[in-house]
Amino acid sequence: MEKLSYDAIVVGGGLAGLMAAHQIASAGFKVAVISKVFPTRSHSSSAEGGIAAYMPGNSDPNDDPDFMSYDTIKGGDYLVDQDAAQLLSEKSGEIVKIMESWGTLFNRQPDGRVAVRYFGGQTYPRTRFVGDKTGMALLHALFQRVSGIGNVDFYNEWFSLDLVTDNKRVVGVVAMEMKSLNPVLFKARAVVMATGGMGMLYSHSTNAYINTGDGYAIALRAGASLKDPEFVQFHPTALYPSDILISEAARGEGGILINNKGERFMKRYAPKKMDLAPRDIASRSIITEIREGRGFPGGYVGLDLRHLGEEYIKERLALAYEAAKTFSGVDATKEPIPVRPAQHYYMGGIDVDITGKNPDIIGLFAAGEAACVSVHGANRLGSNSLLETLVYGRETGNSVVSFLRDYSGSTSDMEKEAEKVVEEIYRFTKSETGVHYGEVLNKLRDIMWEKVGIFRDEKNMSEGLTEIMKLRDMVPSMYVTDKSSVYNTEFFNALELRNMLDLAVVIGTTALNRKESRGAHFRTDYPERDDQNWLKHTIAYSKGKTVEITYKPVKMTKWKPEARVY
Amino acid sequence: MVEKAEEQKNLAQLEEQEITVKIKRFSKEKGSWWQEYRLKVDRFTQMTEVLRRIKTEQDPTISYRASCHMAVCGSCGMKINGEPRLACKTLALDIVKIYNSSTISVEPMDYFPVLKDLVVDLDEFYDKMFKVKPRLYPDKDVLEGKVDHRLKPEDQRELWKFEQCIWCGLCVSSCPAVRIDPEFLGPAAHAKGYRFLADPRDTIYEERLKILIDSSWRCTYCYQCFNVCPRDVEPVTTIKKTRAHTKFMKEKTKVAETGEKHIESIVSSIRETGKLEEAKVYLSTYGLLESIKDMIYAMQNGKLKYALVQDTKVKGLDQIKKIMGE
Ligand SMILES: Cc1cc2nc3c(=O)[nH]c(=O)nc-3n(C[C@H](O)[C@H](O)[C@H](O)COP(=O)(O)OP(=O)(O)OC[C@H]3O[C@@H](n4cnc5c(N)ncnc54)[C@H](O)[C@@H]3O)c2cc1C
Ligand code: SF4
Ligand code: SF4
Numbered sequence A: 001m002e003k004l005s006y007d008a009i010v011v012g013g014g015l016a017g018l019m020a021a022h023q024i025a026s027a028g029f030k031v032a033v034i035s036k037v038f039p040t041r042s043h044s045s046s047a048e049g050g051i052a053a054y055m056p057g058n059s060d061p062n063d064d065p066d067f068m069s070y071d072t073i074k075g076g077d078y079l080v081d082q083d084a085a086q087l088l089s090e091k092s093g094e095i096v097k098i099m100e101s102w103g104t105l106f107n108r109q110p111d112g113r114v115a116v117r118y119f120g121g122q123t124y125p126r127t128r129f130v131g132d133k134t135g136m137a138l139l140h141a142l143f144q145r146v147s148g149i150g151n152v153d154f155y156n157e158w159f160s161l162d163l164v165t166d167n168k169r170v171v172g173v174v175a176m177e178m179k180s181l182n183p184v185l186f187k188a189r190a191v192v193m194a195t196g197g198m199g200m201l202y203s204h205s206t207n208a209y210i211n212t213g214d215g216y217a218i219a220l221r222a223g224a225s226l227k228d229p230e231f232v233q234f235h236p237t238a239l240y241p242s243d244i245l246i247s248e249a250a251r252g253e254g255g256i257l258i259n260n261k262g263e264r265f266m267k268r269y270a271p272k273k274m275d276l277a278p279r280d281i282a283s284r285s286i287i288t289e290i291r292e293g294r295g296f297p298g299g300y301v302g303l304d305l306r307h308l309g310e311e312y313i314k315e316r317l318a319l320a321y322e323a324a325k326t327f328s329g330v331d332a333t334k335e336p337i338p339v340r341p342a343q344h345y346y347m348g349g350i351d352v353d354i355t356g357k358n359p360d361i362i363g364l365f366a367a368g369e370a371a372c373v374s375v376h377g378a379n380r381l382g383s384n385s386l387l388e389t390l391v392y393g394r395e396t397g398n399s400v401v402s403f404l405r406d407y408s409g410s411t412s413d414m415e416k417e418a419e420k421v422v423e424e425i426y427r428f429t430k431s432e433t434g435v436h437y438g439e440v441l442n443k444l445r446d447i448m449w450e451k452v453g454i455f456r457d458e459k460n461m462s463e464g465l466t467e468i469m470k471l472r473d474m475v476p477s478m479y480v481t482d483k484s485s486v487y488n489t490e491f492f493n494a495l496e497l498r499n500m501l502d503l504a505v506v507i508g509t510t511a512l513n514r515k516e517s518r519g520a521h522f523r524t525d526y527p528e529r530d531d532q533n534w535l536k537h538t539i540a541y542s543k544g545k546t547v548e549i550t551y552k553p554v555k556m557t558k559w560k561p562e563a564r565v566y
Numbered sequence B: 001m002v003e004k005a006e007e008q009k010n011l012a013q014l015e016e017q018e019i020t021v022k023i024k025r026f027s028k029e030k031g032s033w034w035q036e037y038r039l040k041v042d043r044f045t046q047m048t049e050v051l052r053r054i055k056t057e058q059d060p061t062i063s064y065r066a067s068c069h070m071a072v073c074g075s076c077g078m079k080i081n082g083e084p085r086l087a088c089k090t091l092a093l094d095i096v097k098i099y100n101s102s103t104i105s106v107e108p109m110d111y112f113p114v115l116k117d118l119v120v121d122l123d124e125f126y127d128k129m130f131k132v133k134p135r136l137y138p139d140k141d142v143l144e145g146k147v148d149h150r151l152k153p154e155d156q157r158e159l160w161k162f163e164q165c166i167w168c169g170l171c172v173s174s175c176p177a178v179r180i181d182p183e184f185l186g187p188a189a190h191a192k193g194y195r196f197l198a199d200p201r202d203t204i205y206e207e208r209l210k211i212l213i214d215s216s217w218r219c220t221y222c223y224q225c226f227n228v229c230p231r232d233v234e235p236v237t238t239i240k241k242t243r244a245h246t247k248f249m250k251e252k253t254k255v256a257e258t259g260e261k262h263i264e265s266i267v268s269s270i271r272e273t274g275k276l277e278e279a280k281v282y283l284s285t286y287g288l289l290e291s292i293k294d295m296i297y298a299m300q301n302g303k304l305k306y307a308l309v310q311d312t313k314v315k316g317l318d319q320i321k322k323i324m325g326e
């Protein structure tokens, strides 16, 4: 097998990966960025609302980083590591300034300074934005910047298969060029996993098609742990049926949810907050309406803006209006927007500390949605994820630099291991019969949605888990019908499915294990938060067919847990 | 408020319709062929979803690119019923309605070499994008965090319009000039180039002129790029605006000089005769007139230090401004 050598490999060309690569390369080390799509096609481009930042001199005079940390910790239902949240807040202004200086076209105030707006869960307004395309603007600015510095080689449309380790030490990554199916062993002393989220595990998700959770599975197979993998965030208002996010602004500005009887049903679930109830409550209410037959055919409810008037809708809710029009052919001034909840964000991830370092494997780092630094805890606050990708992408990059300075790496060759990785996946293309990936995929996504989704309980999750295990057992008999050796996406879809199944087993097992409700993890059989027994992080390893669970304490610095009421 | 009954009817309009999708297939091993698939869709079904369903339910061997499904990642450019479009920004039944046929054809984008089915090789596209140095070169003090950039809200809005390019390649795939002229950077690269040329925070203006000006005179003003761009970037507008900067370039290439002279002669003819209508007929292209306007705009609002050198010309342009009723 062909071999290439670098000081560090970054897997993922989204915001987190690019920022880490920038830091490593700027310090003079040679970096390869491996991404299965051209970097600007990464999921980061989809982020709409904005990035939270406390900017001294350009924030509310009463605001300070502590308020920001507090909001984050409370929003995360106290499963947040408080030192991580503090670092996030403290570095937020700086990171926005850096991105501005690199050309990000943030919206401006009349005096030319970066503008700011309010987002759910913030005590003071902190969200910085570029129209309704903040992620796209940041991603392009960052990619363009990194593409202009030396020391970085981009391997775009290369698919990472597995980590190669030697006795718990990183040796490199095996990746395959999608155009030619040519496998290469990328050797490096450090690897940063910045592979983004996993929305495709659920039949309804606001995520990009490419978010298949590859990084989590790669880490698990290498023997690294995932932290808090049971925490999956759902967003109440995704456009039916494309699952494109309809921002919370639509409800914030006066939109109401109605069922097929035209009834404003939130009055039954949240009599006070009504349509402004938090994400998790709104999601559960909508699902209840649909399950009890009060949804519209196909399974959705209406987000009604009509009473707000055409002018107001087009001015204040331009994005929701446009999205409904373009992607569902619905004119929101004339009919309600069809919406339903959908998976939106993954709080769990590869276990790392605030330097981005994984404790299990020397030389393994992670950042962005792929990582769990524990800034989001049990529930992520809007605008905090873009911030995390950049702040912790940078922290991780910096800690890779210090790691590289005093670590000489493993000398072993590991070629056999690399060959084994490739041989195993070639099995899919060699066999002529077996299970087809599409079948397994659609089943998995339905099971996750139905049984390990918004409502969870013992019975459903155990059933779900059994079914997921069965599906995973089918992997060895999976086969790929397309034998083409050029850009064979069926082959890569099958590999993604294998990753999804490895992750699904861990999510199912840990969700079943956590016997309480906290943030996005809602159990009908244990509806209360239980700090006595469950104020701790889940740490999960994949051991053969089973999942091994241990725990880690939550880091508390200043804030004592209190009830999460708004 | 609309009546409840009507509301229900609207939301319940979920009738499915069977469509036929004809996909132009290609693989290195098998060559090229058309293949048909039939499936049921409703009024909400995006073409990316059509492809995903065909791939997971009928024929896994089809290759195409798609990521965001919300028209921001630029992955899914292809030809649908012959038109260059983003698949995710296209609803199947809209196409059925527009063309009054339940058969929809899907092909890879023109111009780019096909790798497999709907996946094309975009290497040349990317090369051209990188040629225009697609990034801000800010002042050293800003990079070191000593001073902050300020940007007027109106400048932000102007630049943001052209920054919204998602590198989808649709404009290039349909541009006639790119095909015949290897020196032409193409519409997307020009949009990107202009976005930084016009950025008051950038520091490599002269270098950008050298990269962009000659190429800007190679566009035919056919407006194809304007028509196909899914993000309303208006590449041709940026080319016009770039041409207006020709004045500020020290060593012009032949192409740029000829182009510029052409415009100048029109300018002077307008100035002499004052017959705007006649000039319009003579020009017969809205585009060139716009260029004159843009030139005036650049003189007024462009980099002041360059505008000053052009002192004498401004007088003449003032006259045209009057003639053109500005
Ligand atoms: C619709 C939507 C709106 C959002 N809006 C906001 C918002 O307003 N504010 C906010 O803060 N957050 C928002 N988020 C969340 C935020 O966008 C993401 O969490 C964040 O962008 C993730 O960035 P990332 O760099 O970690 O990963 P990504 O941007 O997802 O990048 C992952 C990278 O990994 C690569 N990759 C993955 N697997 C492989 C493999 N096997 N081989 C090679 N490469 C691989 C991919 O090619 C890609 O380059 C939103 C999310 C969604 C879904
Ligand atoms: S207007 Fe110019 S750039 Fe645009 S498609 Fe026509 S020739 Fe190409
Ligand atoms: S200018 Fe428009 S059509 Fe051309 S690549 Fe950019 S987004 Fe696509």
Ligand code: FES
Binding pocket: B048, B065, B066, B067, B068, B069, B070, B071, B072, B073, B074, B075, B076, B077, B086, B087, B088, B089
């Ligand atoms: S899938 Fe991203 S633009 Fe169509």
